[in-house]
Amino acid sequence: MRTLRFVTFIIALALVSQACFSGRQGKGAVKIQGAGSSLINPLMQKWVSEYGNLNSTVRIDYQSIGSGGGIKQVKERTIQFGASDLVMSDADLKSAPGEIIHVPVILGAVVLTYNLEGVDQPLRFSPLTISDIFLGKITTWDDLRIKADNPDVALPAVPLTVVHRSDGSGTSAIFTNYLSKVSPEWKEKVGEGTSPSWPVGLGGKGNEGVTGQVKQTPNTIGYVELAYAVKNKMPVGLIKNKAGNYVVPNFETVTNAAAETIDETPDDLRASITDAAGQNAYPISSYVYLLIYKEQQDERIGQTLVDFMTWGINDGQRFAQQLYYSPLPAGMVKRASAKIAKVTFNGQSLAPSK
Amino acid sequence: MSKEETKLDTNGGSKVLTADSIYRGVLIGCASLILVIVLAMLIVIGQGSLLSIREFGFHFLIGSTWDPVKGEFGALPFIYGTVVSSVIAVLIATPLSIGVAVFLVEQAPRSLARPIGFLVELLAAIPSVVYGLWAIFVLAPFLRVYVQPPLQTALGWTPFFKGTATGVGMFTGGLILAIMITPIITAVVRDILEAVPVTQREAALALGATKWETTKIVLANASSGIAGAVILGLGRAIGETMAVTMIIGNRPQISVSLFDPAYTIASVIANEFTEATGDLYLSALVEMGLILFVVTFIVTALAKLLILSVGRKTRRTA
Numbered sequence: 001m002r003t004l005r006f007v008t009f010i011i012a013l014a015l016v017s018q019a020c021f022s023g024r025q026g027k028g029a030v031k032i033q034g035a036g037s038s039l040i041n042p043l044m045q046k047w048v049s050e051y052g053n054l055n056s057t058v059r060i061d062y063q064s065i066g067s068g069g070g071i072k073q074v075k076e077r078t079i080q081f082g083a084s085d086l087v088m089s090d091a092d093l094k095s096a097p098g099e100i101i102h103v104p105v106i107l108g109a110v111v112l113t114y115n116l117e118g119v120d121q122p123l124r125f126s127p128l129t130i131s132d133i134f135l136g137k138i139t140t141w142d143d144l145r146i147k148a149d150n151p152d153v154a155l156p157a158v159p160l161t162v163v164h165r166s167d168g169s170g171t172s173a174i175f176t177n178y179l180s181k182v183s184p185e186w187k188e189k190v191g192e193g194t195s196p197s198w199p200v201g202l203g204g205k206g207n208e209g210v211t212g213q214v215k216q217t218p219n220t221i222g223y224v225e226l227a228y229a230v231k232n233k234m235p236v237g238l239i240k241n242k243a244g245n246y247v248v249p250n251f252e253t254v255t256n257a258a259a260e261t262i263d264e265t266p267d268d269l270r271a272s273i274t275d276a277a278g279q280n281a282y283p284i285s286s287y288v289y290l291l292i293y294k295e296q297q298d299e300r301i302g303q304t305l306v307d308f309m310t311w312g313i314n315d316g317q318r319f320a321q322q323l324y325y326s327p328l329p330a331g332m333v334k335r336a337s338a339k340i341a342k343v344t345f346n347g348q349s350l351a352p353s354k
Numbered sequence: 355m356s357k358e359e360t361k362l363d364t365n366g367g368s369k370v371l372t373a374d375s376i377y378r379g380v381l382i383g384c385a386s387l388i389l390v391i392v393l394a395m396l397i398v399i400g401q402g403s404l405l406s407i408r409e410f411g412f413h414f415l416i417g418s419t420w421d422p423v424k425g426e427f428g429a430l431p432f433i434y435g436t437v438v439s440s441v442i443a444v445l446i447a448t449p450l451s452i453g454v455a456v457f458l459v460e461q462a463p464r465s466l467a468r469p470i471g472f473l474v475e476l477l478a479a480i481p482s483v484v485y486g487l488w489a490i491f492v493l494a495p496f497l498r499v500y501v502q503p504p505l506q507t508a509l510g511w512t513p514f515f516k517g518t519a520t521g522v523g524m525f526t527g528g529l530i531l532a533i534m535i536t537p538i539i540t541a542v543v544r545d546i547l548e549a550v551p552v553t554q555r556e557a558a559l560a561l562g563a564t565k566w567e568t569t570k571i572v573l574a575n576a577s578s579g580i581a582g583a584v585i586l587g588l589g590r591a592i593g594e595t596m597a598v599t600m601i602i603g604n605r606p607q608i609s610v611s612l613f614d615p616a617y618t619i620a621s622v623i624a625n626e627f628t629e630a631t632g633d634l635y636l637s638a639l640v641e642m643g644l645i646l647f648v649v650t651f652i653v654t655a656l657a658k659l660l661i662l663s664v665g666r667k668t669r670r671t672a
Contacts, residue, residue, distance in 0.1 A: 066628035092631070159518055166604030166621075168422075168629025176423075190423065194629040197421035202522050202615050203604025212490045217498070217520050315451060 001062050011162070028057060030304045035063040036070020037107050038206075039170055039225060040288045044083065047312055054311075058304055067170040068194060074100060074291045078303055080293035085170035086194070087270035099294040101343070102269045103336050104287040105312050107326040109254045110175050111284070112237035113229045115214050116141060116330030118156055122248070124149040126240040126276075127283075131183035134162055148169040149240070163213045163222035166203025168194040175223050176321045178274035182283075185335060223284075226254075227324035241283045242275055252305035254326035255281035262331045269339060285326070290346060292343065298343045303353065309340050310352040369417040384591060396647070403641035404541060408545060415643060426522025427638040429645055431606040435524070437615035439598065440591040442612075443535055444657075448584050450532070451539035458540075459547040460569050471544065477537035486600035489530045494521035494601060497529070502613060516611040520603075526610040527602035531594055535587035542586060544581035549627070550561070581661035588657055591652050595620040619646040 006248050028157030034044070038116045041064035048060045056280035062083070070082035077094045086110060093100060103139055109329075112125060126134075127144045131336050132138045142155040176192040190196050202220075207228045210227045214222045215232060226249055229236050238246040247253050265271040290309060296302025317327040328336065406414065410427060417428020454474070458467045498521030502541045509515045550572050558568040573580070595618075603615020604625065619642050 068629035068631045071432065071631065085431070087630075161518065166599065167625040168627075170629075193423040195422045195626050195633070196606075197419070197423065202520060203617075203625075205599050205604070209490075215383055216490060216495050217522070220520075240386060 003010070018302045020343050024166045029059045030057060030300050032058070032060045032301060032304060032308070033063075033079045034077050034083060034290075035071075036071050036263050036291070037067045037085050037170055037288055038064040038107060039067075039085045040083050040325075042227070043319060043323050043325055047308075047324060048184050050319065051308055051314070053312060055079040055307075058308070060308065061329040062241070065174075066168065068168060071291065073102060074293075077180075077293075080292070081305060082287060083097065084246045084291060085288045085290065086173050087272075089200050091266055095222045100291050101339055102193050102289045102291060103309055103313075103339050104269055104271075104332060105309065105336070106172075106288050106320055107254050107258055107316075107328060108176075108286055108288055109226040109282055109326065110223050110237065111229050111283045112221060112251045113211070114215055114222055114237065115234075116156070116158075117217055117218060119153055119235075121153060121237055122238055124240065125247045127179075127182035131179050131186045131240070133160065134179065134199070134201070135186065136162070148348045149246075151312065154341065158219045160218060161202030161220045162198075163204055163217070163220050164198050164201050165206070165210055165223075167209075169206075170194065170196050170286075171207065171223070171225055172196060173286060177272055180308045181272075201328050201334060207236065222224050225324075230324055239283055241281055242277045243279045243281075245279055247280060247282045249282045249284075250343055251321050251326045253280055255329050256288065257281035257283065258326075258332055259283040259329035262329060262335070265332075265335070269335065294343060295347075296343060296345045296350065299350075302343060302350050307353050308345050308352045310337065313337065371662050393487035396644075399640055399644045405637035406641040409593070409634060410638075411484045414638070416646070418606070418608060420506055420622070421630075422630070422635050422655055425632075425634060426637075429642060431619050432619045432622055432642065433645065433649060434604065434608045435527075435606075435645070436592055436618040436620070437603065437653065439524060439528045439531055439616065439618060440653070442524070442586060443531030443591040444584060444588050446529065446532035447536045447587055448538055451583075451587070452535050452543055454536070454540045454579065455543035455547055456569055457574070458544050460565070460572070467652075468639055471541075474537045474540050474544075477540055480595040482534065482594060483600075485530060485534055486597035487527065489597060489601040493530060494526055497521050506613075513610045514612050517613045519613050519642050522603045522615060523613050524602060524609075524616040527598050527618075528612070529617065530601055531591045533599060534594065535591050538590060539587040543576075543580050546576045548581065549575050549579075564628050578662075579659065581635050584661065585654055589650060589654060592653060593620055593646070595624045599624055605617065619643075619649065 014287065033137050041062070044062045050060055051060065052058060058241045060133070062330070067084035067086050071088055071092060073079045074082035075092065077097065087102060088100065116123075123146070124295050126149050127137065129149055132145060139160055140157060141160050142157045143160075147155060166309065173192060173194045176186075176190065176227050179190070180187040192201065202213060204213040207224045210222045210224050211228045211232050211234065214220045215234060236249060238248050255280055256271050257276040260272045260281045261271060261276045271287065272289065273285050276285065287307060292305055313333050319328045341349060341351065358444070364418060366413055404428065408583040413607055414427060414429055415433075417426070418430045419426045419428050420431070462470065465599055498519055502519035502521065502525070506515050506519060554575065555568050555572060558571050563571070602621065604617050604621060605615035606617045606622070607614065609616070623639055623642055630639055634649055
């Protein structure tokens with residue numbers, strides 16, 4: 001009997017304290033949950049902590065679960081915003097319970113990295129050579145097609161091993177989207193997607209898996225996000241763009257790719273900027289998007305989201321370079337702001353507070 | 355007087371009865387919880403994979419294309435990779451573990467057995483992602499430079515050691531699994547050997563048996579327990595995900611050569627589930643889970659049968 005009373009007491013205590021705490025939270029901090037792209041995760045964590053310092057009443061949590069997961073959770077309304085390095089398909093948008101808008105917030109790049117002893121200068125690659133390498137048609141490093149791009153380099157006669165991502169990833173989607181654009185054969189045989197069926201090669205799990213395998217295994221070539229290649233001090237290939245120039249991936253060339261395509265970008269801002277035109281545009285670049293509902297269900301959360309995103313595409317851009325992302329071109333900042341201005345609560349526009 | 359005694363007796367008896375029935379009830383509850391969990395899992399996985407089963411039917415099991423872009427899914431390379439890598443692991447780990455356990459129990463002085471036993475338990479507690487990273491950065495380069503080339507020179511004429519030795523593939527995957535399950539099997543086998551009564555050893559020694567002959571008798575008596583330990587290791591090998599994913603090469607193909615990359619069921623689920631878009635794709639991955647369930651069941655049952663029949667034979671000869 002005594003134990004029973006004790007247990008009741010504990011439960012009552014728990015309920016009361018729970019009520020107290022949740023009450024306090026309701027009046028104070030705004031809690032926002034986001035999830036999705038792992039590409040944007042390092043930057044998003046930086047943004048979340050910087051923005052939290054500026055606004056003590058806002059608490060944002062971001063889970064790096066992959067773009068596909070982000071899209072799925074936004075559709076199910078389990079989170080307030082998603083992040084994706086892929087645009088949502090028309091079918092996905094249609095099956096969502098409300099209108100979802102894409103807001104580009106930053107740019108990322110996928111680069112070719114390799115491990116080839118005795119070659120010091122950066123190698124150059126033309127689009128069809130990359131396609132042939134990943135199709136398994138080029139099997140040695142001294143292949144004539146690689147030599148044609150690098151006439152001054154003494155390429156060793158060693159077998160070439162391809163390394164690709166084994167996990168489903170936006171990085172693979174961007175890379176195969178590029179290959180599908182430049183190579184009809186790739187488009188027909190493999191196509192584009194987060195987990196394409198690779199004709200050859202070893203699969204590494206995650207950017208770190210591919211980086212590790214390329215670094216550890218001689219005579220390999222793989223593709224990773226720019227940050228991983230730079231941080232691990234690995235060689236990065238120059239890629240021939242649409243204008244015929246061999247371009248090294250960096251903040252400038254990636255932002256250029258976005259700037260060059262800004263006029264062709266449709267109103268919903270869903271744009272692929274791979275194989276962009278322009279003298280100095282890096283061809284395997286991509287926007288990372290935040291996905292939110294146009295009509296918000298909660299005024300405070302909606303307002304906070306609008307403020308956070310407005311901060312991100314303006315002040316937040318200065319954190320891009322130190323984390324190896326590329327900032328949005330000025331034209332896109334304008335268009336993204338216009339898009340954010342369309343967010344509403346009860347049909348009323350939620351203008352940025354500041 | 356006698357009346358009171360009877361009263362007391364029945365009282366005590368009923369108390370014991372209620373206590374007993376509660377005790378029994380709790381135990382039955384615990385045991386049926388296992389059944390409920392397994393059933394619940396089967397139902398959920400079954401429901402999730404309905405779409406894929408309807409779409410592909412039996413072809414899912416024998417198809418060898420896995421192309422999410424085109425929406426074609428076949429599980430055979432993954433089943434092959436799972437079974438072969440686990441079998442390699444058990445073939446390497448079983449004799450090794452029994453050797454270590456026999457040494458610890460039958461040969462090693464206590465001052466040595468204690469620390470080694472402790473190390474074995476420590477190895478069993480290392481998270482698999484750590485094994486995986488170690489495999490990428492230490493084991494694979496080592497195998498590529500020092501083990502695979504001589505193997506290829508000596509046995510390159512067999513179909514098992516062909517292709518480019520990259521240090522990554524079925525061979526390395528099986529090996530890392532073997533390293534991971536060895537401590538588990540060793541720890542269990544050691545405890546089982548310790549449970550064999552000392553009198554048996556003394557009896558054997560008294561009859562003039564050598565140490566080796568004594569150990570043989572002990573092993574024969576412990577055979578069913580050892581079988582259990584091996585099955586435990588096999589189960590872990592089949593379901594192991596992270597370490598294998600990092601080192602097996604993740605290529606859905608069926609190749610006899612152990613140097614070629616392969617893929618396992620658990621790995622493909624871990625790799626692709628987070629980014630799987632589209633209902634059919636998700637359903638196909640869930641069906642992979644169902645297949646893993648069935649494969650584990652079949653392999654474990656087969657192993658049990660095999661080991662039981664071997665055990666019976668050894669007992670007859672012993």
